[in-house]
Amino acid sequence: MLVDNRGGLPQGDTEDPVLIAQPRGGVPAVVDTPADLERAASRLRSGSAPVALDVERALGFRYGSDPYLVQIRREDVGSFLIDSHALPDLSPLNDGVGSTWLLHDCSQDLPNLRAVGLRCPELFDTEIAARLVGMRRFGLASVAESVLGLALVKDHQAADWSVRPLPKDWLRYAALDVELLTELHRRLSTRLHDLGRWEWATQEFAHALSVPDPRPDPERWRSVKGAGALKTPRQLAYLRELWSAREGIARDLDLSPGRLVRNSALIRAASRPPANRRALLSIGEFRSPVARQYTDQWMRALTRARTMDEARLPRRHRRPAPGELPDARTLKRVDEEAAARLGQIRLAVAGVASALDLDPEVVLAPRVQRYIAWAPLGRAGADGVGERMSDYGARPWQIELTAAPVRAALGL
Numbered sequence: 323m324l325v326d327n328r329g330g331l332p333q334g335d336t337e338d339p340v341l342i343a344q345p346r347g348g349v350p351a352v353v354d355t356p357a358d359l360e361r362a363a364s365r366l367r368s369g370s371a372p373v374a375l376d377v378e379r380a381l382g383f384r385y386g387s388d389p390y391l392v393q394i395r396r397e398d399v400g401s402f403l404i405d406s407h408a409l410p411d412l413s414p415l416n417d418g419v420g421s422t423w424l425l426h427d428c429s430q431d432l433p434n435l436r437a438v439g440l441r442c443p444e445l446f447d448t449e450i451a452a453r454l455v456g457m458r459r460f461g462l463a464s465v466a467e468s469v470l471g472l473a474l475v476k477d478h479q480a481a482d483w484s485v486r487p488l489p490k491d492w493l494r495y496a497a498l499d500v501e502l503l504t505e506l507h508r509r510l511s512t513r514l515h516d517l518g519r520w521e522w523a524t525q526e527f528a529h530a531l532s533v534p535d536p537r538p539d540p541e542r543w544r545s546v547k548g549a550g551a552l553k554t555p556r557q558l559a560y561l562r563e564l565w566s567a568r569e570g571i572a573r574d575l576d577l578s579p580g581r582l583v584r585n586s587a588l589i590r591a592a593s594r595p596p597a598n599r600r601a602l603l604s605i606g607e608f609r610s611p612v613a614r615q616y617t618d619q620w621m622r623a624l625t626r627a628r629t630m631d632e633a634r635l636p637r638r639h640r641r642p643a644p645g646e647l648p649d650a651r652t653l654k655r656v657d658e659e660a661a662a663r664l665g666q667i668r669l670a671v672a673g674v675a676s677a678l679d680l681d682p683e684v685v686l687a688p689r690v691q692r693y694i695a696w697a698p699l700g701r702a703g704a705d706g707v708g709e710r711m712s713d714y715g716a717r718p719w720q721i722e723l724t725a726a727p728v729r730a731a732l733g734l
Contacts, residue, residue: 349497371397371504372422375423412440425445451523462502543565548589560591674686
């Protein structure tokens, strides 16, 4: 069923979700001038409802993950679509968005919102709430269908939001993304209270707000798909140097690196390094109109890798940072006893999760489980389990639920 949503939210049916076609009040005009921004700030200051927000990026088109559109809605004021490329400083809105923020998957949007000068005073994340009430599908569209019986069209999710002017259909989609967050907040809050999990949620929201924005990973080149097939440190050096050259060029062009040269071409060049320009240009990706302009830079990257001293070649495997834990896949190879402890801990956490009808990773993060298993507790014994959980970021509600079962599983 298709519903024009101008008059208010329809009563949806989770068996036959109602498709929302239009935002209430229609599609708002884009705020893209300082005067428009001041008017938006004034209107937002007049509201008292929670503040629903979302961000649209140009992932896969532009370099990085900069925000190009910020959507804001207060139920007692209305919706705003703000061009954060034309207006990179949105701090004038802070007085008008000073109540609870409603986000879905805040880890994606909070760094962008901070980058444009907005500060979150208090958070309610509908994805976190959905996990805590036992939902297994966490995307906004899935949560809206399950909780409200309403369906959202996700036809422009992967669009190039740097395009100007933005098509009207895209703006409709963007406005709808904040249309349902307030009602989701109300319904999910009720479920959390009914289940006795409201305090769990407040701890999770506070933790999510405290997480610092991610730092650049100096070894991100290792995440290129197919890198595991490279067998020698010299081949890895070719990949690293080509990847670094691609990053620099893409940054200067403000172009997604994959649109300059795809990962598969980097892997091909690293596995069988071209000896000269002709060999490089035999790889079609490097022969494209854009990439071909930078042939000299690609060749310099290949030369750096070819002539690099053995001591400077990358290791076959990523070097762990000081204090970094092995991932679960390599733990058995590194320490069989720790792997056995991890198996016992996982079973204990899974038992707690099953009784609550939650995913185990919601009850206790896998990295916390690995931290407890990584080294014997020694003299700390039973008391050390809760301390290790706290040290590695477990929230009090998680420690309260899992510390005793984990101690028992470890025979402490």
